[in-house]
Amino acid sequence: MGALSLLSEILKRRVLAVQNYTLLSARSVRNLAGHPRYLYDTMAQMDIIGVGSLPIVILTGFFIGAVLVLQTAAQFMAFGEAALTGDIVALSLVREIGPVITALLVAGRNASGIASELGSMVVTEQVDAMRAMGTDPTRKLVTPRVVATTSMLPLLTIVADFVGLVGGFIVAFFEIHLSPVQFWTRAVGALEFKDLVQGLAKPFLFGFIVSSVGCYYGLTTRGGTQGVGRSTTEAVVTSSVLVLVSDFFVTKFLLWALEM
Amino acid sequence: MGAGNVSGRGAAAGYAICFENVSLAFEGKPVLREITFAVPEGETLVLLGESGAGKTVLLKLALGLLRPDAGRISILGREITGLAEEELFEIRKKIGMVFQEGALFDSLSVAENVAYRLQEEGVPAEELVARVRQALCFVEMEGAMVKLPAELSGGMRRRVAIARALISKPPILFYDSPTAGLDPVTSETILSLVLRLRDLEGATSVLVTQRLQDGFAVANYYFDREANRLRRATGPTNGAGGRHDTRTIFMMLRDGEIFFEGAPEEMARRGDPYLEQFLR
Numbered sequence: 001m002g003a004l005s006l007l008s009e010i011l012k013r014r015v016l017a018v019q020n021y022t023l024l025s026a027r028s029v030r031n032l033a034g035h036p037r038y039l040y041d042t043m044a045q046m047d048i049i050g051v052g053s054l055p056i057v058i059l060t061g062f063f064i065g066a067v068l069v070l071q072t073a074a075q076f077m078a079f080g081e082a083a084l085t086g087d088i089v090a091l092s093l094v095r096e097i098g099p100v101i102t103a104l105l106v107a108g109r110n111a112s113g114i115a116s117e118l119g120s121m122v123v124t125e126q127v128d129a130m131r132a133m134g135t136d137p138t139r140k141l142v143t144p145r146v147v148a149t150t151s152m153l154p155l156l157t158i159v160a161d162f163v164g165l166v167g168g169f170i171v172a173f174f175e176i177h178l179s180p181v182q183f184w185t186r187a188v189g190a191l192e193f194k195d196l197v198q199g200l201a202k203p204f205l206f207g208f209i210v211s212s213v214g215c216y217y218g219l220t221t222r223g224g225t226q227g228v229g230r231s232t233t234e235a236v237v238t239s240s241v242l243v244l245v246s247d248f249f250v251t252k253f254l255l256w257a258l259e260m
Numbered sequence: 261m262g263a264g265n266v267s268g269r270g271a272a273a274g275y276a277i278c279f280e281n282v283s284l285a286f287e288g289k290p291v292l293r294e295i296t297f298a299v300p301e302g303e304t305l306v307l308l309g310e311s312g313a314g315k316t317v318l319l320k321l322a323l324g325l326l327r328p329d330a331g332r333i334s335i336l337g338r339e340i341t342g343l344a345e346e347e348l349f350e351i352r353k354k355i356g357m358v359f360q361e362g363a364l365f366d367s368l369s370v371a372e373n374v375a376y377r378l379q380e381e382g383v384p385a386e387e388l389v390a391r392v393r394q395a396l397c398f399v400e401m402e403g404a405m406v407k408l409p410a411e412l413s414g415g416m417r418r419r420v421a422i423a424r425a426l427i428s429k430p431p432i433l434f435y436d437s438p439t440a441g442l443d444p445v446t447s448e449t450i451l452s453l454v455l456r457l458r459d460l461e462g463a464t465s466v467l468v469t470q471r472l473q474d475g476f477a478v479a480n481y482y483f484d485r486e487a488n489r490l491r492r493a494t495g496p497t498n499g500a501g502g503r504h505d506t507r508t509i510f511m512m513l514r515d516g517e518i519f520f521e522g523a524p525e526e527m528a529r530r531g532d533p534y535l536e537q538f539l540r
Contacts, residue, residue: 036380120366121365124361124363124366125359125360125361125363126363126364126365126366128320128325128359128363129357129359129363129364129365130365131323131325131352132323132325132352132355132357132359133352133353133357133376133377133380133424134349134350134352134353134377134380135349135380136345136346136349
């Protein structure tokens with residue numbers, strides 16, 4: 001096989017993968033319109049993805065808020081503007097760091113979980129068995145996970161934002177002796193409606209990306225247990241990269257739309 | 261039944277399963293080539309061949325889990341080749357499939373696995389429980405209702421898979437190597453279930469196996485409803501003589517093509533060196 005035909009083959013596979021991913025994503029949304037709807041499965045996934053991710057989101061959110069204050073306070077103090085610490089922690093957490101870090105945590109925890117669970121089902125023919133019994137796996141397996149992740153990620157992001165602010169306040173209080181009134185007045189006052197819109201719109205998209213990518217890699221698993229491991233890794237890497245790349249474009253779009 | 265008997269668009273009528281010139285390749289490598297056969301309703305097809313001959317692929321094509329590159333497939337008189345995935349679900353409800361390793365849902369209990377199809381169909385809870393119990397009694401697994409598949413032996417998993425396949429009383433049953441990797445006693449139990457299902461429910465069956473003795477067991481034994489036990493179908497094969505007609509045909513695949521198709525005794529008579537390897 002020549003280099004050109006090899007390149008062409010690789011490109012074809014990539015295009016096919018994008019096409020299949022797009023079709024799977026579209027079907028997962030289209031399934032919302034018809035029957036059957038797997039409400040119990042959706043609730044179970046909400047519990048696994050939402051409640052299950054809560055401890056890690058709280059822990060990480062707290063320390064991210066805390067370290068933000070550590071990093072920025074020294075700079076602001078040099079200019080005699082220590083009170084601005086509340087502004088910067090609130091704005092960066094709500095607009096950017098909260099949604100992105102929460103999405104990355106959920107990608108690491110749940111995109112991998114989804115991909116390995118569905119991948120194991122594929123290699124043990126459980127998905128084929130499901131299809132053979134007249135069940136649509138995109139309805140039974142994909143849509144509940146997409147709905148659960150897309151609805152839970154915004155809630156997890158709100159928790160991460162709040163806990164991050166608490167972490168930031170504690171460090172500000174003990175390290176730079178900022179009073180609670182100073183910190184919280186500045187932090188809350190700095191936030192405008194458009195910041196909240198930005199911070200809450202992104203998690204919906206990130207949730208969709210994380211879950212649909214996890215499902216795609218899970219359902220396209222080939223090659224036994226080794227294939228499951230490969231799918232799991234690819235799901236985490238791809239969903240994390242897509243979260244970061246799409247974040248740029250969504251931010252650009254939201255800034256433009258909110259300015260309008 | 262047979263390659264010569266199947267041609268034209270109306271050929272599928274009266275057959276439970278009909279393949280016409282079906283070919284399939286994976287990444288350019290042919291897996292099945294120009295496969296043509298038909299299974300009349302109520303008949304049993306024993307599909308033989310070594311590993312990689314295309315037996316499981318053929319079953320998956322019949323279920324619509326894979327799509328052929330060329331040719332037509334009909335199930336119960338309806339062509340499935342061009343159907344969308346959503347349309348195939350209705351066809352699949354008429355087929356019970358026992359996968360090679362059982363393919364039980366590992367997060368569901370035995371009872372939930374068996375009940376799965378009925379739950380999907382919205383069968384009321386009371387009826388569902390009764391039918392699950394009945395199906396598990398049939399395979400003598402009623403004591404394992406709350407167990408998870410991981411707690412079962414290989415033979416028990418196959419029995420549960422059979423119960424799951426028969427719960428909705430489908431007119432067609434596929435068995436993908438149901439005795440593979442099992443000891444002789446457990447294999448006999450599984451085969452007796454296959455025979456009971458065939459002879460009590462009258463289901464059209466396709467049994468995929470590498471073991472010729474499984475094929476001969478299906479061809480040479482039948483379940484006597486009145487005596488409630490298996491009996492040997494002895495005597496001449498004229499149907500009117502002493503032999504009970506088990507309506508079983510053998511088909512052997514080799515390198516993706518039909519190598520042999522005919523009655524079990526014909527296979528023994530042919531004296532082909534390749535077939536002899538299986539007969540030894």
